[in-house]
Amino acid sequence: MSDNRNMFIAIALSMAILLGWQYFFGMPQAERQRQAAEQQQQAAQQAPGSATPAPGTATPGAVPQAGGAPAAQVPLTREQALAASPRVAIATRSLKGSISLRGGRVDDLQLTEYHETVDPKSPNIVLLSPSGAPHPFYAEFGWTSASGASLAMPGPDTVWTAAGTALTEKTPLVLTYDNGQGLVFRRTFEVDDHYMFAVKDEVENKTGTAVTLYPYALVSRHGRPKIEGFYILHEGLIGVLGESGLHEITYSSMEKDKQVTAAATGGWLGITDKYWAATVIPDQNVKVEAKFSAGAFGNTPTFQADYLAAPLTAEPGGTVASKGQLFAGAKVVQLVDGYAETYKIDRFDRLIDWGWFYFITKPLFLVIDWIYRLVGNFGLAILAVTVLLKLVFFPLANKSYASMAKMKAVQPEMTAIRDRYADDKAKQQQALMELYKKEKINPVAGCLPILVQIPVFFALYKVLFVTIEMRHAPFFGWIRDLSAPDPTTLFNLFGLIPWDPSSVPVIGSYLMLGAWPIVMGITMWVQMKLNPAPPDPTQQMIFNWMPLIFTFMLAHFAAGLVIYWAWNNTLSVAQQAVIMKRHGVKIELWDNIRGMFSKKASAKS
Structure with missing residues (x-):
């Protein structure tokens, strides 16, 4: 019964995110189409x-x-x-x-x-x-x-x-x-x-x-x-x-x-x-x-x-x-x-x-623009700025990832405590707090990098969305406009099949799932797998669904923003893996991936 309840909660939260996206992005798109039709009618008058x-x-x-009054009736x-x-x-x-x-x-x-x-x-x-x-x-x-x-x-x-x-x-x-x-x-x-x-x-x-x-x-x-x-x-x-x-x-x-x-x-x-x-x-x-x-x-x-x-x-x-x-x-x-x-x-x-975060947004653009003048590509400038931001926030992220690595190391003890005090939540929480104190773990430290990135993420979104310098700025390959969504989609095999998924009624916009959003989703999934699993089953289910939900949501965002997020996730994975290795924490994800490929190799032989 509890599992069903958790499943319904996770589905409800997922729907809330999708509906939120529809409200803030899908509905304005429909409004623009309505206004275009209205404008045509006004032009005739x-x-x-x-x-x-x-x-x-x-x-x-x-x-x-x-x-x-109109002087003539013929437009x-x-x-x-x-x-x-x-x-x-x-x-x-x-x-x-x-x-x-x-x-x-x-x-x-x-x-x-x-x-x-x-x-x-x-x-x-x-x-x-x-x-x-x-x-x-x-x-x-x-x-x-x-x-x-x-x-x-x-x-x-x-x-x-x-x-x-x-x-x-x-x-x-x-x-x-x-x-x-x-x-x-x-x-x-x-x-x-x-x-x-x-x-x-x-x-x-x-x-x-x-x-x-x-x-x-x-x-x-x-x-x-x-x-x-x-x-x-x-x-x-x-x-x-x-x-x-x-x-x-x-x-x-x-x-x-x-x-x-x-x-x-x-x-x-x-x-x-x-x-x-x-x-x-x-x-x-x-x-x-x-x-x-x-x-x-x-x-x-x-x-x-x-x-x-x-x-x-x-x-x-x-x-x-x-x-x-x-x-x-x-x-x-x-x-x-x-x-x-x-x-x-x-x-x-x-x-x-420049928006509410004027004090972040404009300086961020000026740095990106300065790097662009050196490298000649706004996409490369965004990647370079991401590295700079990682360096700026390195001390904070380092402490956060170190705390998460310690939590990952004591995961078996945490599981044992939950099993031991399964019927007494108060004692379970007390035992966990004692474990955190003993191992010098901050259980909320993992949230700090995400909280710090929110204003920066929003500021970069504004930069990509409002500055004309980003309009029609190319990256490499199929990305010819960093301010527009990735034009490819998985559902026609990235252009190999001559079919436009966006023409499908109701769900067509959700089928425009480009290559870069998929890369972003994969890097987000890898990063989450390196983090310790949340103690609550409902939270675990939500975290498992989040990479997929964000993949579909960000498919409609500017390609430059998706590229930034994918690159930022990749740098975070590398940084987190190094820190976990220093603390002697086994990275099970790498072992699982190596095991999967070794099984395939032995099966072929």
């Missing part, structure tokens, strides 16, 4: 005229918001939306795209150094798209009039005049617009060889009276994008705004809250994806009113991050100017850190989601 209303028609002194392709307005090309080492002369927006950007898949011939990543395209995402700078003023202000339908044919690293682009009422607007764009734009907005006042205007900047996105959906990764609206600190607002939370505001001096805010982001950055010495908001354009949700800077007054015959920046590109750690340092942008490095 998106109209080509879905632009932000003119600043002159917005609430005076306020940043314009997306809204209004446009991205190419058609781009062709609908005159444009000036953007051509740099890292970017290609264009600035729309209608509205003066940055609404067309592709990242030339990044592709959709590991195939270098696959399309470039598209970051920004114009209003009217299937997935509008754009940045806008401008002015809004002061309260009570009735001025003709440039809006989304305003056609600017360009002085130049292209924006490059060496050639700025200047746009001008005369409102016919004595105000001449001038907008100058500059861009470096990566992803930082400098935007200078000037207003020359040729009227006979002073004019007060408010500079603004915004990043707007129409429709909920396809997201990874993992709870450890933030995707959505983001910013650092003075004393209110880091804001990370998901799309669903934004739709619920509708609006979040904060006053700050400097800072930054925008919208981030897993690897890419678009953020507007005011002058770090200027006071701004920042706002995150959600709205709707017809049936399409809209999301916006914007700031309204302190008002500027242009005296008659005078000129006022406002400076801002736009980061639109890949969240490369070295670049983001460099921008934060060069432009003194408050905590701009938090644009990358």
Whole structure:
């Protein structure tokens, strides 16, 4: 009866682990598929005229918001939306795209150094798209009039005049617009060889009276994008705004809250994806009113991050100017850190989601990246960092493994005590404690290496999951992307059989069991066999099942993480075996393996 009870407990715990995996990883995957279908439906409803209303028609002194009724019922392709307005090309080492002369927006950007898949011939990543395209995402700078003023202000339908044919690293682009009422607007764009734009907005006042205007900047996105959906990764609206600190607002939370505001001096805010982001950055010495908001354009949700800077007054015959920046590109750690340092942008490095263990995660990445620059392979860098971590934790692990070796040596005595006091648990526990004291054994010492590794394991998981440097980083053989799961599976003999197990309903995802997860599972099983068996039969059963359960669970994790765990297990086995040998503990596993092979050899002879 007791054995049956223990069996049911072990099965229940195993199911709990699998259900937990399904909740945190399987369900988000289904949610991503649902969102993709929803996005397709939204794209069909998106109209080509879905632009932000003119600043002159917005609430005076306020940043314009997306809204209004669709101007047409026929959706446009991205190419058609781009062709609908005159444009000036953007051509740099890292970017290609264009600035729309209608509205003066940055609404067309592709990242030339990044592709959709590991195939270098696959399309470039598209970051920004114009209003009217299937997935509008754009940045806008401008002015809004002061309260009570009735001025003709440039809006989304305003056609600017360009002085130049292209924006490059060496050639700025200047746009001008005369409102016919004595105000001449001038907008100058500059861009470096990566992803930082400098935007200078000037207003020359040729009227006979002073004019007060408010500079603004915004990043707007129409429709909920396809997201990874993992709870450890933030995707959505983001910013650092003075004393209110880091804001990370998901799309669903934004739709619920509708609006979040904060006053700050400097800072930054925008919208981030897993690897890419678009953020507007005011002058770090200027006071701004920042706002995150959600709205709707017809049936399409809209999301916006914007700031309204302190008002500027242009005296008659005078000129006022406002400076801002736009980061639109890949969240490369070295670049983001460099921008934060060069432009003194408050905590701009938090644009990358380092997570709760920031103090571990970022230094761990910097070490891996440094080794990568020496060896030229992120997989080898991870293996090298694993060795370094083993050296750092060696004293702790050494004591732990020594204690486990002693427990392994006294295992027969422990078994005898349990048999002797089988009906008296109190005496049994007392006798065991006396044995531990006599042999100087710490029964919980074996847990210490595992507890220490948990933050490091989580930090490495974050590094592999959120840093773009790991995206499409190859290892050797079939691992072409360390940030993606092992693409092979045991259930089609690692590709020898032309069959896709993932196509099987319900259980298909569990059948994607690659070679590296199997290696990890074997090394985990070997390591557990070197440890003393738990005294409780239920615990023994759970420990026996754990390598198999973890093999299936980690099959869906990044290959780099699985490789790390397999290598870490291998180093632990070697370290533990040496310590056991020093303490004179017989390693029964090796004897069993040698016996098995000797029996096979004798059978053949």
